[in-house]
Amino acid sequence: MVFGDCTVPRCRGLEQAEKATSLSDLLFESPDAWLNRPLLRFRNPNGSWTRLSRAEVQQAVLRVGAWLESKGVKAGDRVALLGHNCPEWFIADFAILRMGAVTVPAYFTDPPEAVQYVINDADVSAIFVEEGEQLEKLQGVNLPLLAFHGAENSVAAIGRDKRWDGALTSPAPERSALATLIYTSGTTGHPKGVMLTHDNLLTDVAAALGGVAVFEDDLFLSFLPTSHSFERTVGHFLPTACGSEIAYAEAVTTLLRDMPDVKPTIMISVPRLYEKIYAGVQTKLAEGPPIKRKLFALAQKLGMERFELKQKGGELGSIKALLWNILDKIVNAKLREKMGGRIRGFISGGAALHPDIARFLLAADIPVLPGYGLTETSPVLSCNRYGAIKPETVGPALPSVEFRVAADGELLVKGPMVMQGYWRKPEATAEVLDRDGWLHTGDIVEVDADGYIKIVDRKKEIMVLSNGENVPPAVIEQHLVQSPAILQAMVVADNRPDVVALVVPEIEGFKRLWQSAMNAPLPDNWQQDARVHGWMLEEMHNKEHDLSSFMQVKRFAFVEKEWTQNDGLLTPTLKLKRRRITELYADMIEGLYPKER
Template sequence: MGARRLRAREDRSRLRPRLRVERRAGRRLSAPAFGGRQRGTLPKLEHVLGFEELPELAAEGRAFADRSPGALEETSSDLEEDDLYTIIYTSGTTGPPKGCMLSHRNYFVMASVGDLMEERYIEDGDVMLLYLPLAHNFGRLMLLTGAHTGFTIAFLADPLRVPEALLQVRPTVLPSVPRVYEKIHAAVTARFEEATGLRRKIVDWALSRGGEASRLRENGNALPGRLALELRLADRLVFRKVHERLGGRLRIAISGGAPLARDVMEFFDAIGLRIVEGYGLTECTTACTFNNRARYRFGSVGPALPGFEVALAEDGELLVRSETVFQGYFKDPEATAAVLTADGWLRTGDVGEIDADGLVTITDRKKDIIVTAGGKNVAPQNIENELKTSRYISQALVVGDRRRYVAALLTLDPDEISRFAAEHGIEGGVADMSRDPQVNELVAGIVEGVNRDRSRFEQVKRFSILPRDFTIEAGEVTQTLKLRRRAITEHFAAEIEELYV
């Protein structure tokens, strides 16, 4: 019928300006989150469909199929590989969201990449727990890969219910953004640290054996016989209990959408669950590099996928070329020209490195790099990720562009800081704890630990503990839990200024 999918994340405060753009897209819009209430605000659209109208639409569809049994086949035969398949909006972490136009070819090639890999990660008998929003490219790719490969998908609407769903679904595959792995890591390490006496000695011994095995595997070395036996015992005594909390069958954990701290990856690998990290962006239909068992290195995002080329521009920006590179931004030729070169390379906007083995490491978003008043370049995400490895820190935002030094806004993990408060006789909620001297001393120690191995210009000189976490509702994080830096710096402008008084 000539329709095109136009996907936007379900964030009402940010969807309105997108709808103004979408009014030019055509005459039909499916807006189930808004329904008929939007009719008066979208005068150019002939049809606005809400959930309440879906039964009527289904009835019309069945009637049309009876009248025109060959319509679907006729319409399908008219499709070309380079016809527009969908428009997916970027998350808007570095500016206004832009509509990425993706073709049928883009998505077919992306979903078929697994067929070309030396090792197939997901098989038709797998069960995937999918909580990622389908308006996000990562989630959409998993959905289409499921249809292509034939594995089972269990959908979850609320990412906060992942721990509960892991026990119910018992997935073998979990695609996720780093925040979920960070939360699991914080919870597990907190329980380990609570152990005392003989139990604590067993935990520490098991982690040391798992860590040694992980380092040997990363370097491509076989495990000595004694270490292999010790590892089996460590699994029986300690690690297996962690795996059971993840459902007991999880074998492939995929991380994407943002960088995952190396400490978190090393921890999971030590307990027998390797998190494979990939890298990509909506403009190249999700992924372009991916770690695999044969070629991986903690801290990297792996080598280029089959059929992809990666290179570095003179300023260190990562470039990508493949059949998955998008057609351009919807009705924004100027922005399209800024990211696509004449010879087909996509400028990713990320600064990175490519080592001699072809493994890619992402330093930071080009737009996010902090340049201090002294002219020093600082990559904030690396510092933020290290700060978040503490079980007491929920979120971290590093600031300091054109300032004398680097500072940070920090939020507290409510569960972990409440345990700390109970142990130290601190009363009140998280907002009260953020002002408590003992909590401040605790956080100061965390910051000092992160600063220890950093150059002076990279060190966090001052920090502010905020009374609340960053939220989706306030527009401070995306549906996939990435920070919206501009919104956060606007909302907490006063706190930032206090850091430089």
């Protein structure tokens, strides 16, 4: 597909998803021509890459499925999966699905108590687990375990062992059968197991492909946890349906090395990746000569004009086109090369992408398609289309998705991808799922005349100042993290007189920005320095310039330690766990509200 073409051709993967009777059909009921094509790619310890063909993966899945049967696992039983993205995760998942059991992914970033809560709540019968740290989380668990790797008894070894050939006897499940329990991130309280059937997920794969076509020659680079519904549907099931190849990044920290190596055409990511790319560019511009900043600004202006014209089917005039080609080579080409040079689409989800960051990428001829969904909806509900991108939105509804906006602005959704409910929690299910099938998303939205959705904030996270003004925290935080000096930010405002923030500085970016602005080194005690605080507040206000005055941060405090998943302060899709952060920094927050106010 050419960027700028708003038509969505009917790709072969869409046919695969529509005709499949179970998720395992996406792997097994595929054209013979795909059998010898590479399906999975992974990096070896020596730095080289190994590819597995579809036929090899099919054989491994059937053998591992037979191992499950040998342990007494039967259709409908729950089987847990704990580990980083890799071919063994893929093989174990499809083995579970093929023999009619239910996959229960656990997050590898979760502590032992959270992992064991999921295992106990789902009442699992067996566990596939990565060696080392992940295996240690299962101490005291008395269930059949199969490690990912190892000499004899592992997913990798059994997947190669011909002695298991022909041993699997379970028939493939029907579309209506339960396929997976995906536990919600648990920003408050215990997570809930979202029940999704084969039909829910197959329908969502088809809906996604009805909005954004994917082809046999596409190459995905996988780095978001496959245990999360976004990566599992769009970066796991969808490319399998399309005959595409999936390459596994070694880690999030190796992306800058893996992207040029793999040269992906499609990547699935949450906004944090794009925010870091943007912040990195801004930092380099701040420390570079003025001419570099002027060329960048001109390239962005002309690039956005080009993008908007192409949206309408037009092109730049000959003089501007020539200037664009020159600026593109000088300014944008190196950035695209760092991403592998072949990106056909960044699909953004998990949270709203700030429109300025989307425009920055689009102006650099890097296609980014903001979308939206929930674990409870398998998950994708909407996505921008090539040639019809509105950066401030998450796009229109995908095929088979119905949207309705409640009186208070909450988005309601209906469609065959909506969950069956929460595992063994009928009361919690009734709170969000109406009897007539409408799911209450909890997101406050605005809808334009073309049906494009703009996410305002989470209904439960809207904060109300003591004067009655409504404050959407995520909107403010999106503005703040555009600064190269800010790594993370969380605002506080509920029942307070004004907005304050906790700020995790990006140390190197902070130093460079200060040096550029003040022409002086950063003071040794800069976290307490009044001049630095005044300068930082001004930088924050510059980023908030388009927000109402009551939404702008009035005071802030520096937080020295980055918030991570490992310390329980971020969800797997890198959203803030606000309650946990608020509790941890309660004294610091109180100090931001002087007693005399």
